[in-house]
Amino acid sequence: MARNTPENELIRRIRAVGPKPTSRNFGMRLGIGDDAALLTPRPGYETILTCDWSLEETHFLRDKHPADSIGWKCLARAVSDVAAMGGEPRCFLMSLALPRDLTGSWLSEFLGGLRRASRELHCPLAGGDTTRHSKVLINITVVGEVRAGRAVLRSGARPGDMLCVSGRLGEADLGLQRLRSQNRISKNDPALKKHLYPEPRIALGRWLADNRIATAMMDLSDGLSTDLPRLCAASKVGTHLNAASIPTVRIPSRHGARNIDSLSLALNGGDDYELLFTVSPGKARRLPPTFQGVPLTAIGEITRDRHLTMLHLDGHEANLRPAGWDPFKKQ
């Protein structure tokens, strides 16, 4: 009888994203369908908690972004915060609000992308809340775990530490610009992959934490120029960046005409979900040039002096200005 209301029917479809009752259930005693989910904590571990908005118009455009990518990315973004602490995801809750006309094929495609992310990132759905709204609203809470005492915070950077990043910066923003300029997009276009299907650096984050390589860490979601000041403020330090070292993307010639500068993209482009971390001088030699195929690059040094400066390509030095993504900034 309870199955016949529209809300119950929607919950039934979403529940299919969760683990099968017979599968290994990661210690989840209870998934969707009760007032709340129950989880048995792993002894010797701390619990990591993080939540992330994915909102139509703010974070994605319904007529541009494939529903499948929205499903993947909403989970991947939140899992990236767990990776940035050096932890592993354990399960997630999803709050979903939908317009009434989107409960058909759009929802199926969205749930397909979400299910794929849930499996590949080993993060099963544990519960959530659904309601109706004129816009698509998604909020994801990820629960993760990290060995007690091993979490890497933003506040651990010390003067003299080497500042490093994974991957190449600006790739996701370049993809966004390409997406905006096209009428029809293919979700398999390799230039869009980093923007549509970002991969949180779970294994790298865990390796840096377990081996006590990183002294401070965060993920790059709003752009280096906006996120780096947050790490420095938390650690009460400054930094000196070397522009020539920052791993940028090559901009295809057809983009060149529109004056896109790869360094600006790397400094101010959001959504990369690469890791920004610091390494003490004594451990610098333990850092490999790549980790599972992802380049690791030293881009500067942490300073006692709390200024944030950058040595530009032409040899002049200037203060770093936060110019990444800020939803409250007047545009």
Added chain:
Amino acid sequence: MARNTPENELIRRIRAVGPKPTSRNFGMRLGIGDDAALLTPRPGYETILTCDWSLEETHFLRDKHPADSIGWKCLARAVSDVAAMGGEPRCFLMSLALPRDLTGSWLSEFLGGLRRASRELHCPLAGGDTTRHSKVLINITVVGEVRAGRAVLRSGARPGDMLCVSGRLGEADLGLQRLRSQNRISKNDPALKKHLYPEPRIALGRWLADNRIATAMMDLSDGLSTDLPRLCAASKVGTHLNAASIPTVRIPSRHGARNIDSLSLALNGGDDYELLFTVSPGKARRLPPTFQGVPLTAIGEITRDRHLTMLHLDGHEANLRPAGWDPFKKQ
């Protein structure tokens, strides 16, 4: 330097809702200001996870509901799910999206109500996400704890169990109708209290769980006629309700003219956040008539036959029809 961007300034104001660094911090190693929050689980306990939307237009009206009440209620609603498992809240995450023009006094009043709920319900803010949107969007995740093996699920009701509720049903919906009919409201109006400032039944839920009194439990958020079928479906049972036993509200005479029926309010009114629970016949005598001043009332019996029926006041018997709140129902 990081403090100067508008988003960082907003985070600074919200952070004031969290526990002071010097206060007892409930095992939270880290609150707002890092990628994620860290929590040390309590040995011998399971973790409870729940999340709840509070959306402008869907759950509240910005021109009718005091911002202070929106702050209180968004947290109280989610804590109610933890109470319904027999657990206690431990901390919460808040995702908040605001129009740019609401970051002044509206936000201060909202955070005031939220802070009061956080203190009275012993549930400190651990983290969250903020962004901009044309409507006020709130998502609350509450993390709770319950002694291992003591959580009360929806699925534990057995034929012959007594069906019980706390409090009186329909009071919040009556308050909503009063709120809708008035141009200026006072947030201190006692008739509006249950609608504006609901109190999750944490102590009662915990008592019912710790003493193994309740066999199944849930909170009433969408109305008895919609929520009861969910409990019965989870337990694979039916129920026989007695309309004469349902604790209803007295409708003031000025409402009477508009044909409001107190039984319909009790069956279909949402937002009461009372507990609906079942008790095995052998434990029925252990149930007091009131718990900390809140009446506890037997309203029917659980049946093996999976139908949901009700004995009406005039002596006829009929099927119970789900007519509570369903955001996806065509209205």
